[in-house]
Each structure stands twice: as structure tokens, then as C-alpha cells.
Amino acid sequence: MDTCDVAIVGAGLAGLETARLLSSSGIDVVLLDRKANLFEKIHTTGIFVRRTFEDFDLPEACLGPPIRHVVLTSPSGKELKLKSDQDEFRVGKMGLLYTALLEQAVETGMRWWPKTTFSSLQTNDEGATLKLRSGAETISLQARYVVAADGAISRTAAALGLDVNKKWIVGSEAVLGSDLGSEPPHFRLTMDAKLAPGYLAWAVDDGHEQHVGVAGAGKNYRPAEELRRYSDQLGMSPHVPVIERRGGRIPVGGVLRNIANRQGLSVGDAAGAVSPLTAGGLDPCLRLSRLAADVIIGMLQHDAADAYLRYNGERFRSRFSSRLLLRRLLELARSNTLINLGMWALRTPPGRRFAAKLFFGRGSFPDVELKYLQQPGEPS
Numbered sequence: 001m002d003t004c005d006v007a008i009v010g011a012g013l014a015g016l017e018t019a020r021l022l023s024s025s026g027i028d029v030v031l032l033d034r035k036a037n038l039f040e041k042i043h044t045t046g047i048f049v050r051r052t053f054e055d056f057d058l059p060e061a062c063l064g065p066p067i068r069h070v071v072l073t074s075p076s077g078k079e080l081k082l083k084s085d086q087d088e089f090r091v092g093k094m095g096l097l098y099t100a101l102l103e104q105a106v107e108t109g110m111r112w113w114p115k116t117t118f119s120s121l122q123t124n125d126e127g128a129t130l131k132l133r134s135g136a137e138t139i140s141l142q143a144r145y146v147v148a149a150d151g152a153i154s155r156t157a158a159a160l161g162l163d164v165n166k167k168w169i170v171g172s173e174a175v176l177g178s179d180l181g182s183e184p185p186h187f188r189l190t191m192d193a194k195l196a197p198g199y200l201a202w203a204v205d206d207g208h209e210q211h212v213g214v215a216g217a218g219k220n221y222r223p224a225e226e227l228r229r230y231s232d233q234l235g236m237s238p239h240v241p242v243i244e245r246r247g248g249r250i251p252v253g254g255v256l257r258n259i260a261n262r263q264g265l266s267v268g269d270a271a272g273a274v275s276p277l278t279a280g281g282l283d284p285c286l287r288l289s290r291l292a293a294d295v296i297i298g299m300l301q302h303d304a305a306d307a308y309l310r311y312n313g314e315r316f317r318s319r320f321s322s323r324l325l326l327r328r329l330l331e332l333a334r335s336n337t338l339i340n341l342g343m344w345a346l347r348t349p350p351g352r353r354f355a356a357k358l359f360f361g362r363g364s365f366p367d368v369e370l371k372y373l374q375q376p377g378e379p380s
Contacts, residue, residue, distance in 0.1 A: 004030040004111070005300055007130055007143035009118045009156040011038060013094075014268025014285045015149030016101040021293035021373060023110035027300060030141060031105065032113040032132065038098035043151075043248040044281065045173060045211050046092035047187075047204060051362045052283040053090055062097035063090040064206040069186040070359050074343035075193070075336035080352070084360045089187055091206050092282070121146065121159045123263045128160075145296055146264030152249045154270035157259075162266050163313070167253030169199050172223035173213030175244040179237055180205050190230070191343065193334045197221060201230045209243065212236065215250060223247060250274060250281075255288075260295070260311040267292045271313065273365065284365035291368040298372055316366060 006022055008015045011033035019031040035041060053063065066087030072080040106112055116139070119131040127144040148156035158164050183205070190201040198217035204210060212234065214226045224247070256272040259265055267273070273288045274281035291311060298307035345351045 001129075001140045001142055002030070003142045004028045005143070006030070006145045006147060006296060007032070007128075007141055008147040008149055009033075009130075010149035010151060010154075010268075010270070011035065011098065011102070011112075011114075012149060012151065012268060013044070013098070013101075013282060014270070014273070014289050015147065016098055016105065017286055017289040018147055018149065018267055018293050018296075019110050020101050020105040020108075021290065022296060023105045023108040025293070025297050025301070025372075027297065029105070029110045030113060030143070031102075031110055032116040032118070034115065034117045036115050038102060039095035042094050042098075042244070043246055044094060045202070045204070045213060045246075046094040046097075046282070047211075047280065048090045048092055048282055049280065050086060050088050050360075052286060053087075056286055058092070059097065059100050062093050062100060064093065064208045065185055066090055067185045067187050067204070067206055069184050071186055071188045072343070072346065072355065073188065073190040074340050075191065076340050076343075078340075078343060078347075080343065080347050080355060082352070082356055082359060084356075086360070088360050089204070091204055091209070091211065118150065118156055118159075121156070123160075128263050144300060147292065147296075148264060148266040148270045149268055150270060152251045152269040154266060156264075157266040157270050160264040160266075161261060162264070163256035163258040163272075165249075165251040165253060165256065165269070165272050168249040168251045169215045169217045170221060170223050170247075170249055171199075171213055171215030172227045172247040173211055173245070174227065174231070174242050175246065176210050176212065176236075176240045176242050178205055178207050178209055179240050180207050180210075190233075191339050193336050193339060195226050195230055195233075197334060201226075203230075203234055210240075213246075255284075255313040255316045257313045257317065259313045260308040262305075262308060265292055265295070265308060265311055275365075287365045287368055290370060290373060294368075294370045294373045302372065310369075 005028040008019050008031045019029050023029045067089040068084045070082040117133040121128045121130045130141045132139040148154045185206040188203040196214045196216045199215045201214040203212045251272045259271045268285045273284035295307045295311045298304035
């Protein structure tokens with residue numbers, strides 16, 4: 001039977017960042033994912049906010065050009081245009097970023113197991129024994145600790161007895177070549193109760209590529225159909241090639257309460273670390289992954305057996321109370337008449353200030369206290 005200190009299930013941003021931090025700290029890590037390579041089945045739009053690319057050392061080659069312009073469009077077609085005096089958004093080239101993080105982790109000794117699927121786990125005195133599938137082969141892996149990083153519907157978190165997401169929206173997105181013309185790089189958001197019930201449609205074009213997508217809630221919602229309608233509404237050129245299609249569930253219930261115990265913890269989407277309002281998950285993902293790594297280092301290298309108690313979703317949920325309330329209001333706004341009225345309010349001076357704070361403020365996932373790792377943004 002193979003053994004390791006930490007088994008991480010899922011090689012998205014959360015799993016990769018956690019693996020990189022642990023491996024560079026001398027912990028024996030196995031990272032597994034059902035994908036053959038990290039360019040397959042990318043789900044996130046990959047929009048990094050200013051707070052993230054200021055605080056984290058992301059490879060420049062993995063980020064698109066900066067974006068300062070936001071256009072918010074009502075169902076009636078009226079626009080609210082906002083411009084920041086700072087670079088506010090950058091679209092990540094996620095396949096490249098995932099690969100860069102993987103290479104860094106492998107260089108420090110992490111073991112990478114692609115095309116490997118999680119089946120089950122059994123806890124024991126040594127931690128947990130995972131049953132995995134690789135092709136037709138069944139593999140057993142004994143780990144001192146387990147990290148669930150396998151997305152919004154996390155089988156690993158459920159097997160560990162942790163909370164799982166029960167509230168989400170469903171999205172569909174197309175990645176295309178840029179079609180800016182004479183426009184500056186911009187982030188367009190469209191509110192429409194039919195196009196994206198309970199959420200937004202978006203079109204981001206940074207001059208390198210554009211991401212056009214929709215997401216919404218409801219059992220009868222068909223995001224792929226609404227994406228076609230939105231593309232037509234935007235008047236997108238049929239000559240712009242589609243590079244990639246993405247889609248999936250996005251948890252919007254806020255950070256889950258029970259996200260850690262003595263056998264394992266969850267990170268990223270598996271932990272519900274996504275803004276309930278904007279569905280932005282990259283900044284929460286990186287900050288929570290750093291705390292996860294810090295806690296695990298404390299448990300495995302500093303004999304702090306109860307360090308996992310610091311990794312408690314309850315301590316973060318209060319910071320999301322206003323976003324959870326706005327999420328509820330957005331879900332109730334199923335009338336375009338109401339949305340048009342709300343957009344009128346946003347075009348008033350107080351409304352513009354509120355919108356600017358929402359899109360350009362540094363409010364996101366709260367800072368986390370680290371005991372063993374360097375804080376984000378600190379000089380090395």
C-alpha cells in the first residue's frame with residue numbers, strides 16, 4: 001500500500017495551491033485528479049480581482065491584460081458605466097496557471113497522480129485509507145490527512161463527514177477570440193430575470209480573449225440555451241472562433257460551517273468558499289487554501305493536534321452576511337420591472353458610489369491568521 005502525509009483529491013486552484021504550500025514545507029503530498037492534464041474541463045471564468053493579484057505572486061504569463069472598465073446593463077438596455085483609476089480585474093489563463101503551480105509542487109517532491117478517481121475512504125488510527133481507481137486498477141493509499149478539493153459536489157468531503165454544498169447556481173460559458181475593436185478592455189454584466197434568473201450574464205474582453213457566459217437558478221433553467229440567446233443579444237460576430245466551452249455548478253450558499261475535522265478538511269468550492277453575491281471564488285480559494293496548509297503544517301509538523309479547530313467556517317460566515325442578504329434579494333428579483341427600477345437607483349449618485357464600492361473595493365474573503373506560513377503580501 002502506498003503511504004503519504006497528505007492526500008489531496010482534486011487539482012483545481014484550491015488543490016494545487018494547498019499541495020504547493022505543503023510540499024514546499026517538506027510534507028509528503030499525493031495530489032490526484034481524474035483528469036489526464038490540467039487543461040481539461042476547466043470550469044471557472046478565472047477572473048482575478050485587484051486584491052488577489054496585489055497580494056499573491058501569480059505568474060505574469062498566466063494573466064491577461066488589466067481591466068478598469070465595468071458596464072452594468074439593465075433588461076431595458078440602459079447602461080451604467082464605471083471606470084476605476086486602478087487595474088481592477090485580470091482574466092487568468094487557468095490551464096497555464098494550473099500547470100505552473102503543478103510544476104512548482106512537483107519540483108519540491110509532490111507526487112502527481114493524474115487519471116485517478118476517488119472511490120471511498122475509511123478512517124483509522126493512522127488517518128485514512130483511500131480507495132482509488134486508475135483505469136481498471138484499484139489503488140489503496142494510506143494518508144495521515146485528507147484534503148477535499150474536488151469541487152462543488154465533493155464526494156471526498158461527504159466521505160470525511162464534512163458539510164457539503166446544497167445551494168448553487170448553474171452556468172455555461174464560451175471562451176472566444178477577442179472582439180474589442182476600438183473599445184477598451186471591459187467587464188460587461190447584464191441583469192435579466194429571464195436570461196440569468198437570480199444572477200447575471202457576463203462578457204469579459206481583455207483584448208486577448210473574451211469570456212461570455214450566463215448563470216442562474218431554477219430547475220427549468222437551461223444555461224446553454226440562454227448563452228446562445230445572450231450571444232445573439234450582444235451581436236457577437238459569427239467569425240470569432242470559439243476556443244473552449246465551460247460550465248457547471250457554482251456554490252452560492254457561503255462558506256460551509258463544518259469544513260474540518262481530525263481526518264481531513266475541504267478547500268475551494270468543496271468548502272463553499274465562493275462569494276454568495278458575485279460567485280467569485282478565486283480570492284476566497286487562495287486565502288482559504290493558505291489557511292488549510294497552515295493548519296495542516298501545525299498538525300503534522302508542530303504536534304498541534306487541535307489546529308484544525310482554527311479552520312472553522314462559522315468564523316467566516318458572519319463576514320458574508322450582507323452578501324447572503326443581497327443574494328436572497330437577487331433571487332427574489334424575478335421581475336425585469338423590478339430590476340430596471342433597481343438599475344435606475346444605481347444610476348443615482350449614491351447608487352453609483354455603492355456600485356463602485358461593490359466592483360472596485362477590496363472587500364472579499366476575510367484575511368486569515370497564519371502561524372507557520374508567510375502572510376500574503378509580506379516580503380520574503
